[in-house]
Amino acid sequence: xxxxxxxxxxxxxxxxxxxxxxxxxxxxxxxxxxxxxxxxxxxxxxxxxxxxxxxxxxxxxxxxxxxxxxxxxxxxxxxxxxxxxxxxxxxxxxxxxxxxxxxxxxxxxxxxxxxxxxxxxxxxxxxxxxxxxxxxxxxxxxxxxxxxxxxxxxxxxxxxxxxxxxxxxxxxxxxxxxxxxxxxxxxxxxxxxxxxxxxxxxxxxxxxxxxxxxxxxxxxxxxxxxxxxxxxxxxxxxxxxxxxxxxxxxxxxxxxxxxxxxxxxxxxxxxxxxxxxxxxxxxxxxxxxxxxxxxxxxxxxxxxxxxxxxxxxxxxxxxxxxxxxxxxxxxxxxxxxxxxxxxxxxxxxxxxxxxxxxxxxxxxxxxxxxxxxxxxxxxxxxxxxxxxxxxxxxxxxxxxxxxxxxxxxxxxxxxxxxxxxxxxxxxxxxxxxxxxxxxxxxxxxxxxxxxxxxxxxxxxxxxxxxxxxxxxxxxxxxxxxxxxxxxxxxxxxxxxxxxxxxxxxxxxxxxxxxxxxxxxxxxxxxxxxxxxxxxxxxxxxxxxxxxxxxxxxxxxxxxxxxxxxxxxxxxxxxxxxxxxxxxxxxxxxxxxxxxxxxxxxxxxxxxxxxxxxxxxxxxxxxxxxxxxxxxxxxxxxxxxxxxxxxxxxxxxxxxxxxxxxxxxxxxxxx
Amino acid sequence: xxxxxxxxxxxxxxxxxxxxxxxxxxxxxxxxxxxxxxxxxxxxxxxxxxxxxxxxxxxxxxxxxxxxxxxxxxxxxxxxxxxxxxxxxxxxxxxxxxxxxxxxxxxxxxxxxxxxxxxxxxxxxxxxxxxxxxxxxxxxxxxxxxxxxxxxxxxxxxxxxxxxxxxxxxxxxxxxxxx
Amino acid sequence: xxxxxxxxxxxxxxxxxxxxxxxxxxxxxxxxxxxxxxxxxxxxxxxxxxxxxxxxxxxxxxxxxxxxxxxxxxxxxxxxxxxxxxxxxxxxxxxxxxxxx
Numbered sequence: 001x002x003x004x005x006x007x008x009x010x011x012x013x014x015x016x017x018x019x020x021x022x023x024x025x026x027x028x029x030x031x032x033x034x035x036x037x038x039x040x041x042x043x044x045x046x047x048x049x050x051x052x053x054x055x056x057x058x059x060x061x062x063x064x065x066x067x068x069x070x071x072x073x074x075x076x077x078x079x080x081x082x083x084x085x086x087x088x089x090x091x092x093x094x095x096x097x098x099x100x101x102x103x104x105x106x107x108x109x110x111x112x113x114x115x116x117x118x119x120x121x122x123x124x125x126x127x128x129x130x131x132x133x134x135x136x137x138x139x140x141x142x143x144x145x146x147x148x149x150x151x152x153x154x155x156x157x158x159x160x161x162x163x164x165x166x167x168x169x170x171x172x173x174x175x176x177x178x179x180x181x182x183x184x185x186x187x188x189x190x191x192x193x194x195x196x197x198x199x200x201x202x203x204x205x206x207x208x209x210x211x212x213x214x215x216x217x218x219x220x221x222x223x224x225x226x227x228x229x230x231x232x233x234x235x236x237x238x239x240x241x242x243x244x245x246x247x248x249x250x251x252x253x254x255x256x257x258x259x260x261x262x263x264x265x266x267x268x269x270x271x272x273x274x275x276x277x278x279x280x281x282x283x284x285x286x287x288x289x290x291x292x293x294x295x296x297x298x299x300x301x302x303x304x305x306x307x308x309x310x311x312x313x314x315x316x317x318x319x320x321x322x323x324x325x326x327x328x329x330x331x332x333x334x335x336x337x338x339x340x341x342x343x344x345x346x347x348x349x350x351x352x353x354x355x356x357x358x359x360x361x362x363x364x365x366x367x368x369x370x371x372x373x374x375x376x377x378x379x380x381x382x383x384x385x386x387x388x389x390x391x392x393x394x395x396x397x398x399x400x401x402x403x404x405x406x407x408x409x410x411x412x413x414x415x416x417x418x419x420x421x422x423x424x425x426x427x428x429x430x431x432x433x434x435x436x437x438x439x440x441x442x443x444x445x446x447x448x449x450x451x452x453x454x455x456x457x458x459x460x461x462x463x464x465x466x467x468x469x470x471x472x473x474x475x476x477x478x479x480x481x482x483x484x485x486x487x488x489x490x491x492x493x494x495x496x497x498x499x500x501x502x503x504x505x506x507x508x509x510x511x512x513x514x515x516x517x518x519x520x521x522x523x524x525x526x527x528x529x530x531x532x533x534x535x536x537x538x539x540x541x542x543x544x545x546x547x548x549x550x551x552x553x554x555x556x557x558x559x560x561x562x563x564x565x566x567x568x569x570x571x572x573x574x575x576x577x578x579x580x581x582x583x584x585x586x587x588x589x590x591x592x593x594x595x596x597x598x599x600x601x602x603x604x605x606x607x608x609x610x611x612x613x614x615x616x617x618x619x620x621x622x623x624x625x626x627x628x629x630x631x632x633x634x635x636x637x638x639x640x641x642x643x644x645x646x647x648x649x650x651x652x653x654x655x656x657x658x659x660x661x662x663x664x665x666x667x668x669x670x
Numbered sequence: 671x672x673x674x675x676x677x678x679x680x681x682x683x684x685x686x687x688x689x690x691x692x693x694x695x696x697x698x699x700x701x702x703x704x705x706x707x708x709x710x711x712x713x714x715x716x717x718x719x720x721x722x723x724x725x726x727x728x729x730x731x732x733x734x735x736x737x738x739x740x741x742x743x744x745x746x747x748x749x750x751x752x753x754x755x756x757x758x759x760x761x762x763x764x765x766x767x768x769x770x771x772x773x774x775x776x777x778x779x780x781x782x783x784x785x786x787x788x789x790x791x792x793x794x795x796x797x798x799x800x801x802x803x804x805x806x807x808x809x810x811x812x813x814x815x816x817x818x819x820x821x822x823x824x825x826x827x828x829x830x831x832x833x834x835x836x837x838x839x840x841x842x843x844x845x846x847x848x849x
Numbered sequence: 850x851x852x853x854x855x856x857x858x859x860x861x862x863x864x865x866x867x868x869x870x871x872x873x874x875x876x877x878x879x880x881x882x883x884x885x886x887x888x889x890x891x892x893x894x895x896x897x898x899x900x901x902x903x904x905x906x907x908x909x910x911x912x913x914x915x916x917x918x919x920x921x922x923x924x925x926x927x928x929x930x931x932x933x934x935x936x937x938x939x940x941x942x943x944x945x946x947x948x949x950x
Binding site: 685698785 | 853855862863864876882893896901905910917923924930932
């Protein structure tokens with residue numbers, strides 16, 4: 001088999017795996033309006049899955065596959081394109097289609113009857129292509145292109161139901177915040193290119209790469225580059241305080257949320273950091289760990305009180321991404337990726353379960369013509385008896401999220417926490433707050449997911465009670481159930497390790513991490529899993545008493561509750577702290593312009609008119625022009641500062657030109 | 671030599687002068703006819719750069735095609751397009767734009783002068799090895815051979831692109847098209 | 850033979866004038882004319898430099914391509930102008946601001 005499957009063949013297979021969804025995208029894009037069935041997309045993603053599985057089996061832990069071609073040359077630096085497949089990309093290469101395939105199948109049933117089906121499949125295929133491309137890209141430039149493309153596909157899919165106002169607002173928000181991150185990415189790219197003159201990942205970050213060499217580049221520049229890449233990852237992976245777009249992104253179809261906003265795209269930030277990890281020095285790593293732990297804590301505490309079935313999961317995603325960021329920050333790349341993989345499976349599963357519930361309630365809503373929000377978990381309850389398989393599947397997902405034994409989540413979460421404690425032990429005492437925050441967040445995770453589960457599936461059928469009419473739910477259709485079963489299978493421990501209790505045996509970690517780290521060297525490896533799980537179980541029991549038995553002891557209001565329910569008031573803070581001041585400043589500039597400058601201008605003009613009757617022609621054609629010009633200039637500057645809210649194309653052009661000229665003057669004459 | 675230079679200056683003056691006039695004019699029809707003049711003068715300048723075929727193409731495509739197209743678009747559309755004639759032949763200059771443009775022109779001119787006084791290596795090489803196009807060369811011949819050999823791919827791409835653009839333009843200009 | 854810098858200066862002037870037209874004109878067709886002026890200025894540069902390139906002939910060939918593409922762009926742009934005029938009942942580019950926030 002070795003001599004049969006050469007290097008080249010494997011690379012071609014990888015390329016086909018990436019291109020297949022793109023061909024599906026083209027089929028929909030060019031196929032006209034009749035092309036509505038999702039078969040093409042699904043077949044394409046299935047091909048990708050098969051090829052990448054094959055690749056993973058034959059290339060795992062072997063040599064690194066890398067091929068590249070010259071693309072274009074700037075000066076003396078040549079930009080290349082190519083494919084780089086190592087263990088890290090193999091994991092993602094399998095993960096993406098493995099999550100995407102169930103989502104595709106699920107969508108057949110979930111999206112049935114939607115008018116925009118062709119768009120849906122088209123965007124979904126585009127997303128899969130971009131994500132796969134991102135995973136195998138061998139240069140940062142190519143990665144950046146795919147990065148933009150996934151962002152764009154996500155934008156399209158969040159706004160898929162574009163006739164809803166909320167969806168349009170949400171996708172605008174997501175787009176703008178992601179722009180901020182892209183800016184970071186671009187700055188990072190620019191710094192690396194000016195320092196090293198290449199974007200090739202293997203050249204930059206390989207074992208004997210440019211970064212590894214001492215004195216290759218200015219250390220402060222590298223710090224800035226690391227922070228810039230982290231900014232990019234923060235926006236894409238919804239880290240505090242840039243996380244606000246992700247909860248709103250739940251306006252898209254649930255299948256999309258599960259694929260893009262839970263499993264794959266938001267993990268792209270973590271993947272990027274894993275790719276460029278040799279770049280980071282201590283400053284950057286500390287920043288990443290701090291931001292990650294704060295995110296994990298904040299998002300978990302917000303998730304405690306959310307009432308929307310998808311928002312709970314969205315905040316849970318943010319929190320878990322924070323966990324992954326901490327893993328990156330403490331230098332455990334493999335653990336971060338391992339948690340990414342397990343998280344992708346169980347979070348995708350949870351989203352699909354939520355989708356099944358929403359689908360059913362939506363159905364009932366239409367049947368009985370009710371005025372309800374189908375996503376409010378306050379209205380659910382008692383679904384355990386009528387939707388038993390959905391319940392069991394959610395239970396598995398929730399157990400994995402809470403990190404209970406026998407699940408994959410247990411392995412990855414414990415690995416992460418143990419490493420965090422070891423790291424804090426090694427650092428100065430102050431840094432112990434990071435694992436402690438993670439501990440608390442992990443406890444809250446167990447609680448909120450238990451609350452979510454019990455509110456939906458236990459207790460009484462609150463919808464029936466509230467409208468006073470008996471409502472009978474039905475089990476999700478087959479096409480929705482089987483994909484969930486597949487994902488649920490992947491949430492269990494045996495996919496990753498034969499030993500359900502000890503993460504050190506996981507093949508995935510052994511493939512990505514230095515194996516000497518995976519020894520059970522100290523007491524942490526035993527105490528922490530036991531402690532966390534006992535706390536979790538107590539909290540889950542508490543949640544069961546409160547929500548399943550209906551013995552809720554608190555009054556459901558109060559400062560802390562509101563604080564958490566309103567997401568720490570961050571959205572309002574942004575509204576007040578960023579948008580309003582900007583509007584105020586631009587308004588003030590405008591008033592200044594109108595009152596003072598124009599007043600001055602008028603005064604000058606009057607003086608000129610008094611003294612300048614003689615030179616009427618000069619006055620009319622030159623001075624007036626100049627005077628108005630001063631006003632216009634001031635107005636133009638004001639207009640530019642008002643962030644171009646006027647929509648005057650030529651002003652934009654003028655503004656761009658001025659900036660361009662200043663740049664030229666700065667670069668050449670100063 | 672002297673007469674050659676004189677004619678060059680004359681054409682350059684017409685090109686730049688009529689261009690300056692056309693942006694200063696308020697009346698659009700007049701501006702378009704001045705544009706016509708600029709394009710003709712430019713074609714003459716191309717001849718001085720020993721690009722006679724390009725000059726020809728300029729006359730045929732621009733003067734014959736583009737300008738007529740513009741005039742047609744203009745005449746066919748509503749009358750209010752034409753009713754732009756306000757008092758005065760010249761509009762007031764718009765200072766911010768003018769300042770910026772003058773600044774840009776100065777920078778470009780300065781850079782060009784510097785550039786020409788110290789030409790890059792390939793130009794000096796060409797001068798030394800006598801690879802400059804001279805007045806006796808049959809440029810159309812070279813042009814044809816190169817287009818069909820070295821530049822065949824761009825040529826084909828341009829042709830496909832042109833077809834797409836024309837189809838698109840025809841589709842868009844259609845009356846009662848979906849807008 | 851006319852020196853290179855003469856051509857370059859003329860093209861710089863034409864480019865600046867075209868830019869001014871693009872920036873200030875209140876009629877979209879005149880904005881288009883400004884763009885065409887800028888394109889012509891660059892074509893002038895192409896042919897002026899092309900004189901030093903007898904072997905590859907890149908300057909003149911691409912000057913031709915640019916002229917052809919400019920013609921195509923004019924055709925499309927005029928189509929757009931007509932459509933926009935139908936929609937907004939105006940050809941003033943400052944009136945096309947429905948995409949502003």
